[in-house]
Amino acid sequence: MKIARSGALVAIALAGALALSSCAANETTPPLGSSASPLTGTLNGIGSSAQANAQTAWAAGFQTANSAVTVNYDSQGSGAGRKAFIAGSADFAGSDAALSSDELAGKFVGCAADSKAIDLPIYISPIGVVYNVPGVTDLKLDAPTIAGIFKGTITKWDDPAIAAQNAGTTLPSATIVVVHRSDDSGTTENFTDYLATVAPDAWGVPTSQTWPFKVGDAAKGNQGVVSAVTSAQNSIGYADQSAAGSLSIAQLKVGGTYEAITTEGAAAVVGASPLATGRPANDLAITIDRKSAVAGGWPIALVSYMIVCQTYADAARATLVKAYATYVASAEGQAAGAAQAKSAPISSELAAKVVASIATIK
Amino acid sequence: MSTDKIGIIRTKVRAGDRVFSTSTLLAGSVILVVLAAVAIFLFVQSMPALVAPPGTLPHGAPSFWSYVFPFVFGTVWAAAIALLFAIPISIGVALFISHYAPRRIAQLLGYIVDLLAAVPSVVFGLWGIGVLAPTLQPLYKWLNLNLGWIPFFGGQVSGTGRTILTVGIVLAVMVLPIMTAVCREIFLQTPRLYEEAALALGATRWEMIRIAVLPFARPGIISAAMLGLGRALGETLAVAMVLSPAAVVTFFLLTSRNPNTIAGNIALQFPEASGIGVNTLIASGLVLFVITFIVNAIARFAVNRRKEFSGAN
């Protein structure tokens, strides 16, 4: 009976395999030797889910140019990406945070014995405060008010602190439903970093990956926050701009004026920010200047890095990674990524630095 | 069939018998080996968290046990809510299919229920946040307003409906197919003679089920509940997507701040965890392991006491 049953299963398998056996219609195998590119092989990246959409576009662009290469980017999360990269199970990592000094002090299994890894900023995305209040579409907020709302000290939509900034808008006398992330994330880290730097008195706690206050609803991932805010009235949350969908995003007081969210604004702030100090050569970790007064800037920005070895243990790996990173940092790659992820291309000055760093990968 | 000498009947040891019994024994031993391997793996990976000095654990927890306690509570609480819904409903549905519905319809229904076991947990998650939570939210508001004096319904009602009660219902729907299917198979195995004897004595259909079917099926029902419980305790993605969690211990069913489950917490924190955080999460997996074991041991005890009903004892 057992044999008969597994026989039946094998039969379905065969039938299924027959039906599906022709190669995928969109995967054309180039005739041997005719490929324009000499590169072959598989490149595996693991990391930040913020980068996932941009990586999809980069992989597609790179695979189109080099048809014998397959790029797999697995968006398990920044921490998972760094762990996997350090353990040598990924060829590169995508991470919303640069490698910590502890991580840099350790050993990188995939890299050459005496070599360390470097951080390359390749992805910038603005984070917005999304809200769902019936009849309100042009909410204006400053950092202390945002801190108050997300900390739980401002609990009503018609609170004087909010009303004072939104003269002419009728705000309901409803309780604010705050939605924050339930998982640890780079988005939370950048959002809390902004509040802790710009409104330290109102916020009162340091930057953290984990949501620091016991307030409101929690939801998994940017999509989870956006669905929760969409389904509940009088709610507010924070999410990457690309995930916001049809939700309105509050205008933010930067310097003396209220700015609307733009990807260019985020890129401008990051472009004007200094590199982190005390990093190894060729490492381009950035300390975002949250108090930046760049015109039209959007300081709640997230920078995501591609983490690669300075010298790979395997030379073929190095060639592939180098070619891929070069494509990603190119104007063409940045434009493709930005279009797919609704993110900001890195500024040309920063791109030049990244290209110079990539050139040193061995 | 062979007898050696008069007076002594010795069973001949057949090659087939030996091969067959050895292979079944081997299969059983494979399970022991796999489980031992998993246990060793879990234990080795958990050690750093179990002996960690205070202050190094995530969320500044003073010790591993105070870190894990709210999740243990949440796991048991969510699974209990799920089974509270799922056990009576699955028995009812299984009885409906096995003893009430006309045969043709019953087969179709059984088939549909089996199919539902295949719906992936991601889809349950999407359905939970997109359909179920918004549908239930007005009901929660009403319960909180009118029945808030019952401890379970108190607190500040959730604005999104993504509460532990919603998770309990999602879990109940998830485990329903597997429990129903097992119960149904067991009910169908009730000896026809018992049923006919009961009916012949003038029993109504319910009396027949009560005196013939249910006692016969009790160990099976407990087994089914355990299978369901196993899934409810360990469910990861649906809980992570639907629940609005916080590390709290509360019996309130309708608030935004719900106790998270162990599996849900692992799913949420694992991607960004590093260093001792990973060990802590794996150690919480070990705790889940132990919880399931305790629950199963209790169930085994209950089943063994009724062993006389088994056909093969």
Add this chain to the structure above:
Amino acid sequence: MTATVTSALPNSLTAGKLPRGTAWIVLASSWLLIGIVFWLVNLADGSNEFNLVGTVFFGTVLFDIAIYVLSWLVEGSRRAKDRLVTALIATTFVVAVLPLVSLIDTVVINGLPGILKPSFFTESMRNVLGPGGGALHAVIGTLEITMAATIISVPIGLLTSIYLVEYGTGALARTITFMVDVMTGIPSIVAGLFAYALFVLVTGDPGYRSGFGGSVALSVIMIPVVVRSSEEILKLVPNELREASFALGVPKWLTILKVVLPTAIAGITTGVTLAIARVIGETAPLLLITGFTSSVNYNLFGDQMMTLPMFIYTQYANQGPAAADFLNRAWASALTLILIVMVLNLIARLVAKYFSPKSGR
């Protein structure tokens, strides 16, 4: 029933019984009554959305009470209890069907347009950024990985349950039963971590990824389900059958193979299909060990493989510029997964029907 009937009513056969069809009339009027109540409440509130779910639910509850009272008055307490239980069981059925129908409805409505596109089963997601593309790579991955998991788990699980029921006695059998129970509690993500650690240890490659590793992780989850369900079914095979077979001089292994298993085959196949259904939708254990890819990979033993649940999750979590295309593919994949299990189920039922002995049912 002869001398005890002392009723003086004209027709003794229908005496003390509710007329046929009473239940249906009571049910319809309960629904109607509750419907009217809800309608009135709506009028009072000024909201215009009719609460159909509430009507069906509370109407059915009212019916349960009404039929009990009615039957108790006319037919006496025993019959009344019988009717109440019948009504309650029908109610549980309605309660169970409501969310399930809602779920299936959501999946079918959202998934059908995607699945009807011809490219869905002929294309992978390689180099696809917006519309188009398909789930071929994920379908292949899911079929191969689940198949391998089944081939590993069913023999081990079934043989173990045979051991437990037919051979096992004493400490070893108790230990195995106990361990199987513990195994049902392994969180799925731990199964994945374990498989990953195992393969890295065996191959010495920290970047090890393959579909087969995923199969091993799924087997860890699947084996206890197979053991547990087949054990229950095998236990229910009457001892009389075994004894009859032994009495005819049939060896034990043949008795098990030819008598016990065929008797239990329907239950066992149900158990196996349930076990497959249980693991085919798993995501967590596959995250680490099978990885992620947009390209087709036929090789179970090397490189990343995509599976349908992973595909659903990534399409949902990483929506590109035109979110609708991504959600379409996610729902279509969910529907595909259900269809695959439906086909498996159908085949299992045919197998069961073909092999199981004819019985009274």
